[in-house]
Amino acid sequence: MDTLETRELRYFVAVAEELHFGRAAERLGMAQPPLSRAIQQLERRLGVCLLQRNRRGVRLTGAGEVLLHEGRAALDATAAAARRTRRAGGADSPGGPRGRLVLAVKAAASHELLRKLLDAYAAEPDSAEIEVLPCGISEQEELLRDGRADVALMHTPWNSLAGFDSEALTTEGQVAVLPAGHPLAARETLSLADVRDVPDLPLARWPTQGTYAPGPGPEIHNQTQLAQLIALGRTVAVVPDSARSWLWAEHTAVPLTDAPPVVTHIAWPAHSRSLALAGLIRTAARL
Amino acid sequence: MDTLETRELRYFVAVAEELHFGRAAERLGMAQPPLSRAIQQLERRLGVCLLQRNRRGVRLTGAGEVLLHEGRAALDATAAAARRTRRAGGADSPGGPRGRLVLAVKAAASHELLRKLLDAYAAEPDSAEIEVLPCGISEQEELLRDGRADVALMHTPWNSLAGFDSEALTTEGQVAVLPAGHPLAARETLSLADVRDVPDLPLARWPTQGTYAPGPGPEIHNQTQLAQLIALGRTVAVVPDSARSWLWAEHTAVPLTDAPPVVTHIAWPAHSRSLALAGLIRTAARL
DNA sequence: GTCCTGTCATACCTGCCAGGTATCACCGAG
DNA sequence: CTCGGTGATACCTGGCAGGTATGACAGGAC
Numbered sequence: 001m002d003t004l005e006t007r008e009l010r011y012f013v014a015v016a017e018e019l020h021f022g023r024a025a026e027r028l029g030m031a032q033p034p035l036s037r038a039i040q041q042l043e044r045r046l047g048v049c050l051l052q053r054n055r056r057g058v059r060l061t062g063a064g065e066v067l068l069h070e071g072r073a074a075l076d077a078t079a080a081a082a083r084r085t086r087r088a089g090g091a092d093s094p095g096g097p098r099g100r101l102v103l104a105v106k107a108a109a110s111h112e113l114l115r116k117l118l119d120a121y122a123a124e125p126d127s128a129e130i131e132v133l134p135c136g137i138s139e140q141e142e143l144l145r146d147g148r149a150d151v152a153l154m155h156t157p158w159n160s161l162a163g164f165d166s167e168a169l170t171t172e173g174q175v176a177v178l179p180a181g182h183p184l185a186a187r188e189t190l191s192l193a194d195v196r197d198v199p200d201l202p203l204a205r206w207p208t209q210g211t212y213a214p215g216p217g218p219e220i221h222n223q224t225q226l227a228q229l230i231a232l233g234r235t236v237a238v239v240p241d242s243a244r245s246w247l248w249a250e251h252t253a254v255p256l257t258d259a260p261p262v263v264t265h266i267a268w269p270a271h272s273r274s275l276a277l278a279g280l281i282r283t284a285a286r287l
Numbered sequence: 288m289d290t291l292e293t294r295e296l297r298y299f300v301a302v303a304e305e306l307h308f309g310r311a312a313e314r315l316g317m318a319q320p321p322l323s324r325a326i327q328q329l330e331r332r333l334g335v336c337l338l339q340r341n342r343r344g345v346r347l348t349g350a351g352e353v354l355l356h357e358g359r360a361a362l363d364a365t366a367a368a369a370r371r372t373r374r375a376g377g378a379d380s381p382g383g384p385r386g387r388l389v390l391a392v393k394a395a396a397s398h399e400l401l402r403k404l405l406d407a408y409a410a411e412p413d414s415a416e417i418e419v420l421p422c423g424i425s426e427q428e429e430l431l432r433d434g435r436a437d438v439a440l441m442h443t444p445w446n447s448l449a450g451f452d453s454e455a456l457t458t459e460g461q462v463a464v465l466p467a468g469h470p471l472a473a474r475e476t477l478s479l480a481d482v483r484d485v486p487d488l489p490l491a492r493w494p495t496q497g498t499y500a501p502g503p504g505p506e507i508h509n510q511t512q513l514a515q516l517i518a519l520g521r522t523v524a525v526v527p528d529s530a531r532s533w534l535w536a537e538h539t540a541v542p543l544t545d546a547p548p549v550v551t552h553i554a555w556p557a558h559s560r561s562l563a564l565a566g567l568i569r570t571a572a573r574l
Numbered sequence: 575g576t577c578c579t580g581t582c583a584t585a586c587c588t589g590c591c592a593g594g595t596a597t598c599a600c601c602g603a604g
Numbered sequence: 605c606t607c608g609g610t611g612a613t614a615c616c617t618g619g620c621a622g623g624t625a626t627g628a629c630a631g632g633a634c
Contacts, residue, residue, distance in 0.1 A: 004369045005293045021582060034622045036582060048376030066375040069560060070368035077364040081357035082291045082333065088353040089335030162452045163557030270450030273356060308611060321593045323611060342601050
């Protein structure tokens with residue numbers, strides 16, 4: 001009947017993630033019995049069975065899956081409220097810091113665009129201070145959701161824009177990056193099929209949502225590593241056009257005819273109302 | 288440092304909405320002093336001044352505005368978690384009710400489409416039960432956010448799809464609905480300028496977000512009322528093509544050449560993961 | 575079968591804090 | 605000046621969150 005408390009959600013999410021009361025309690029910094037009791041109370045209040053306590057471990061019920069998902073979203077929203085409020089604090093003092101904005105960008109992506117955006121925005125009449133927060137591409141959405149960032153430069157098709165407002169800024173093609181001496185490097189253009197089926201050059205794999213797709217290619221952790229592996233003739237990678245800026249002399253980029261185009265968007269939490277953010281978006285749209 | 292509690296958010300939102308501790312306390316069913324103290328604690332914990340207590344009333348600071356906005360979103364997300372979990376409860380019992388879905392539709396909009404959608408979905412192999420929740424167009428987004436609904440049929444440009452996933456279903460033009468005898472009713476087509484400037488027929492006004500735009504036309508509360516006023520020759524309205532289904536004999540619909548097209552979307556909370564919902568969306572996309 | 579181990583639930587206690595009542599301090603209107 | 609209306613303070617109390625100790629129960633090893 002009454003509303004869920006943040007504490008209850010935190011407890012349930014911990015248990016649902018660990019699937020183990022003892023470990024969850026440890027993670028929460030508390031003893032196991034009160035945690036068990038809190039979850040029981042939660043189930044009673046919701047009138048729903050959340051966990052299947054088998055003799056030997058715990059499993060989520062359907063309702064539990066729902067609460068895990070929705071509860072995470074609610075906790076994110078709550079954390080975002082706290083963080084954004086703190087960040088806005090003190091913005092009243094006349095002459096004080098105008099609300100700072102945190103911009104999440106995938107490290108080293110959209111170099112040029114980012115530089116132009118920051119310069120253009122700084123030149124605006126009353127621009128806020130922008131803090132650039134470099135992060136992995138899969139973190140951006142989380143940062144925006146839980147309030148650690150206010151706005152992000154995202155790249156479809158890798159990022160999902162679901163749940164955010166966004167505006168498309170630029171579109172670019174993709175290129176295959178090959179070792180300079182490789183036979184394919186002499187071609188004018190390539191197709192995805194061409195680079196997927198090179199026996200001596202397995203396609204590099206990078207993590208999506210923290211896990212690597214199966215495949216023969218090496219697992220890539222960062223750009224420098226990728227650059228080196230390509231230069232050594234051990235792999236080939238498909239990257240957006242703008243990545244040419246960080247290529248080495250031993251690399252050759254060949255345009256791909258059938259790779260999906262990469263669109264850079266500026267994205268922000270839906271219904272964000274902030275003058276500073278609106279100004280940044282306006283500036284970006286004019287680039 | 289630590290996380291905001293739902294209770295604190297509820298208290299703050301009440302005070303921020305009422306701008307009056309006494310009334311807020313009454314609304315919350317509690318006494319005023321503990322409420323004052325709770326807000327003070329909240330400010331201390333966040334390290335931020337949220338309210339400007341003038342002698343004689345209360346005003347929001349910038350940080351307070353942020354917390355009001357973000358706090359409402361967090362409370363909505365929390366309420367949604369509770370509601371959707373309750374709704375999913377019992378879905379485990381084999382043969383029990385497969386997760387019910389609540390579909391929010393503007394009353395009387397998209398008749399035909401809705402009927403086709405419900406029929407087609409019911410014919411699917413393992414379809415869930417769909418509860419149709421008729422509501423005003425401005426309520427739909429709120430219902431989706433706070434979990435009272437799982438999916439909605441929305442109409443741009445009236446609804447905002449920001450924050451939701453969505454898929455476009457149909458596009459239609461708009462028509463002007465005039466009293467049958469009116470001179471303009473004889474025309475083949477009209478432009479928006481034509482209907483806006485008819486001296487004897489001021490354009491009907493309906494509420495957007497609960498308030499009426501200023502203007503000479505009558506304020507409309509429901510469709511029947513609108514139909515009657517048009518039939519009486521007192522007003523003219525611009526409505527989507529599909530609204531022809533509820534017109535009277537005394538009405539004439541004339542296509543508008545320059546009205547923005549109305550797109551019907553099926554929309555749902557971003558990142559919703561539910562088999563029943565996925566099935567409904569798939570069915571809708573095939574129509 | 576009999577341990578032992580790992581798990582979650584129960585019983586019971588305690589200290590903190592949310593919330594209540596009574597009252598104060600302050601200011602503007604008359 | 606007094607009065608009404610506001611939010612803040614002082615102080616008390618009951619409920620509940622959380623801790624400790626222990627139980628119930630199921631597997632696995634043998």
